[in-house]
Amino acid sequence: MQRLYFDKTTILGVGLIGASFAMALKGRGISGHIAGWGRKEKNLRTALKKGIIDSYELDPCKACEGSDLVVLATPPGAFPALAKKIRPSLKKGAILTDVGSVKGRLAYGLETLMPKGVYFVGSHPIAGGNKSGIEAADPGLFEGALCVVTETGNTNATALRKVVALWKALGSTVIKMPPEEHDRVYGLVSHLPHLLAYALVNTVADVDESLIGFAGPGFRDTTRIAGSPSGLWADIAVENKKNLLRYIDLYTANLKRLKTYLKKEDRGSLEKDFKRAQKLRERMRA
Amino acid sequence: MQRLYFDKTTILGVGLIGASFAMALKGRGISGHIAGWGRKEKNLRTALKKGIIDSYELDPCKACEGSDLVVLATPPGAFPALAKKIRPSLKKGAILTDVGSVKGRLAYGLETLMPKGVYFVGSHPIAGGNKSGIEAADPGLFEGALCVVTETGNTNATALRKVVALWKALGSTVIKMPPEEHDRVYGLVSHLPHLLAYALVNTVADVDESLIGFAGPGFRDTTRIAGSPSGLWADIAVENKKNLLRYIDLYTANLKRLKTYLKKEDRGSLEKDFKRAQKLRERMRA
Numbered sequence: 001m002q003r004l005y006f007d008k009t010t011i012l013g014v015g016l017i018g019a020s021f022a023m024a025l026k027g028r029g030i031s032g033h034i035a036g037w038g039r040k041e042k043n044l045r046t047a048l049k050k051g052i053i054d055s056y057e058l059d060p061c062k063a064c065e066g067s068d069l070v071v072l073a074t075p076p077g078a079f080p081a082l083a084k085k086i087r088p089s090l091k092k093g094a095i096l097t098d099v100g101s102v103k104g105r106l107a108y109g110l111e112t113l114m115p116k117g118v119y120f121v122g123s124h125p126i127a128g129g130n131k132s133g134i135e136a137a138d139p140g141l142f143e144g145a146l147c148v149v150t151e152t153g154n155t156n157a158t159a160l161r162k163v164v165a166l167w168k169a170l171g172s173t174v175i176k177m178p179p180e181e182h183d184r185v186y187g188l189v190s191h192l193p194h195l196l197a198y199a200l201v202n203t204v205a206d207v208d209e210s211l212i213g214f215a216g217p218g219f220r221d222t223t224r225i226a227g228s229p230s231g232l233w234a235d236i237a238v239e240n241k242k243n244l245l246r247y248i249d250l251y252t253a254n255l256k257r258l259k260t261y262l263k264k265e266d267r268g269s270l271e272k273d274f275k276r277a278q279k280l281r282e283r284m285r286a
Numbered sequence: 287m288q289r290l291y292f293d294k295t296t297i298l299g300v301g302l303i304g305a306s307f308a309m310a311l312k313g314r315g316i317s318g319h320i321a322g323w324g325r326k327e328k329n330l331r332t333a334l335k336k337g338i339i340d341s342y343e344l345d346p347c348k349a350c351e352g353s354d355l356v357v358l359a360t361p362p363g364a365f366p367a368l369a370k371k372i373r374p375s376l377k378k379g380a381i382l383t384d385v386g387s388v389k390g391r392l393a394y395g396l397e398t399l400m401p402k403g404v405y406f407v408g409s410h411p412i413a414g415g416n417k418s419g420i421e422a423a424d425p426g427l428f429e430g431a432l433c434v435v436t437e438t439g440n441t442n443a444t445a446l447r448k449v450v451a452l453w454k455a456l457g458s459t460v461i462k463m464p465p466e467e468h469d470r471v472y473g474l475v476s477h478l479p480h481l482l483a484y485a486l487v488n489t490v491a492d493v494d495e496s497l498i499g500f501a502g503p504g505f506r507d508t509t510r511i512a513g514s515p516s517g518l519w520a521d522i523a524v525e526n527k528k529n530l531l532r533y534i535d536l537y538t539a540n541l542k543r544l545k546t547y548l549k550k551e552d553r554g555s556l557e558k559d560f561k562r563a564q565k566l567r568e569r570m571r572a
Contacts, residue, residue, distance in 0.1 A: 077553070126500070126501075126503075127502070127503070128502075128503065128504070145502070146502065148500075175500070185497055185500050186500070188489070188490060188493055188497055189497055189500055189501040190501070190502065190505060192486070192489070193486060193504055193505050193508045193509075194504065195544055196482060196486060196508070197508060197563070198544075198563035198564070199537060199540040199541055199563070200478070200479060201564075201566050201567050202540050202559065202566075203478070203537045204474060204566065205562060206536050206540070207533075207536065211471055211475055212569065214412070214432065214471050214472070215475040215476070215570065216412035216414075216431070216475070216476065217414065218476055218480065218511045219475045219476060219479050220570065221507045221508070221511065222479040222483060222508055222511060223479075223563075223567055223570075224504075224508070225504045225508060226560075226563045226567040227564055228564070229564070230557045230558075230559075230560035230561035230564045231557050234553050234554075234556040234557035234560060237544075237548060238553050238556065241548045241549075241551065244548055245545060245548055245549065247489065247493075248541055248545055250489050250492050251485060251541070252538060252541060254485040254488050254489055254492070255481075255485055255534055255538060258481055258484075258523075259531060262523060262524070262527045262530055262531055262534075263527075263531065265524050267363070267521070267524050270519075270520040270524065271516045272516075273484065273516075274484045274512075274514075274516035274520060275516040276487075276491060277484035277487035277488045277491070277516075278487075278514070278515070280487050280488075280490065280491050280495055280498060281509055281512040281513045282513055283498065284498055284501065284506065284509075
């Protein structure tokens with residue numbers, strides 16, 4: 001079996017995920033030179049000083065020159081324009097992947113944009129936490145985490161195998177699925193929860209902002225993801241609009257049922273409803 | 287200043303909170319003998335063996351005999367019947383408190399039920415975690431936590447002072463408020479989030495239970511409280527029905543607005559909406 005190694009890797013967007021990925025590649029000896037690109041030079045300088053990247057460029061095309069692996073790690077809304085821009089500078093044989101939380105149209109669009117001999121394979125590492133930015137970067141971020149790798153009818157088999165091997169090498173459990181299946185699944189277990197968390201904090205704001213000072217650990221956990229970057233999640237929400245509209249309706253139907261029980265003071269039905277959730281939630285711990 | 291000390295304390299309901307409270311009292315030398323009562327003798331025997339309580343009774347009246355401090359630590363739905371039952375066995379001068387997450391009618395009801403010379407003062411320690419039961423009991427559970435102590439027009443000043451001193455001695459920051467204010471605040475920052483978390487897990491169940499296997503840390507945190515005991519939360523929801531119905535409507539209005547933005551692919555308004563939540567959520571960290 002050939003050893004997995006990339007002579008040069010380019011990270012486009014050196015935030016929590018991009019920086020953690022770079023550190024993980026370095027730590028496991030999977031990449032030679034790692035070049036970074038981003039909108040904020042200050043951030044790139046910090047990444048360079050910390051040894052997370054080996055060089056940086058202010059022009060994404062320059063950053064991609066000669067790279068064997070290019071990773072889109074900006075908010076997904078920037079992917080199409082960025083891919084169009086770097087297209088001419090991609091080396092033949094290069095693999096382009098991303099770490100975006102939404103796939104669908106974007107993944108198909110990126111695939112179509114690739115010049116001959118350059119292959120796109122989408123990735124979504126299910127990792128992160130309550131922090132963002134390179135200060136929180138962690139080479140172990142992907143260890144023990146799930147990573148979805150997207151596969152379409154046009155995916156190049158060799159590139160797919162390499163991208164799968166890459167995430168496995170970083171300690172992740174890889175699941176392959178088509179982009180639309182990814183969005184159906186993660187619309188439900190990730191995008192919907194983000195919207196709900198933002199809506200909960202905004203409901204507190206509607207009533208009285210200061211009441212957040214009385215909140216305890218339950219509220220803290222429930223709304224942790226409402227601290228996520230608003231621009232990134234606006235991108236994701238718009239991209240996964242179709243699934244989200246359906247899920248919001250299903251969710252609203254659940255709330256409506258709870259309201260009916262509450263109005264009737266139907267304690268038994270409330271308990272049954274909560275129990276159903278409690279049991280499924282407990283299965284998650286295993 | 288007189289030293290805070292209770293010759294005998296009774297814990298009615300030896301679960302996570304009741305057991306942690308008993309351990310904290312012991313650890314700080316605030317109580318002599320601690321008697322326990324509960325529905326499950328096996329659990330009481332475990333508590334006795336672990337030294338969390340000094341004795342147990344299967345009759346709540348016997349457990350309360352001669353006690354200076356009696357703590358209701360069962361699900362709040364059981365408070366009225368339990369208080370009626372123990373009423374005749376309460377010693378003159380005793381203080382009755384609770385650790386329930388909902389107050390309102392219950393607190394006024396308990397106050398009214400007290401025999402002459404016995405005083406009720408409600409408490410709600412804002413503590414807990416992802417575990418329940420005595421196995422998870424922790425004498426440090428209340429350290430650094432908030433504790434709401436409820437005060438009405440009829441609250442006995444000496445009893446109030448003692449209950450406040452008690453929670454402060456356990457390391458909590460005490461906030462005094464009337465029972466109805468407690469329910470207005472905690473309906474929003476605790477009861478509503480619980481209902482929303484149950485509804486989210488049930489929405490996943492509506493679509494496909496197995497998809498929970500794809501969930502990451504965001505979903506895990508957001509639904510942590512959906513693992514909370516269903517019976518307890520059915521009690522709380524019914525007791526705080528009035529506030530919850532209002533908050534569910536406010537929350538649904540937030541979701542409806544998000545739907546409007548999504549339908550129009552109005553990325554700017556989505557970002558603005560998320561940003562509002564993100565900013566308020568960030569204030570929580572301080």
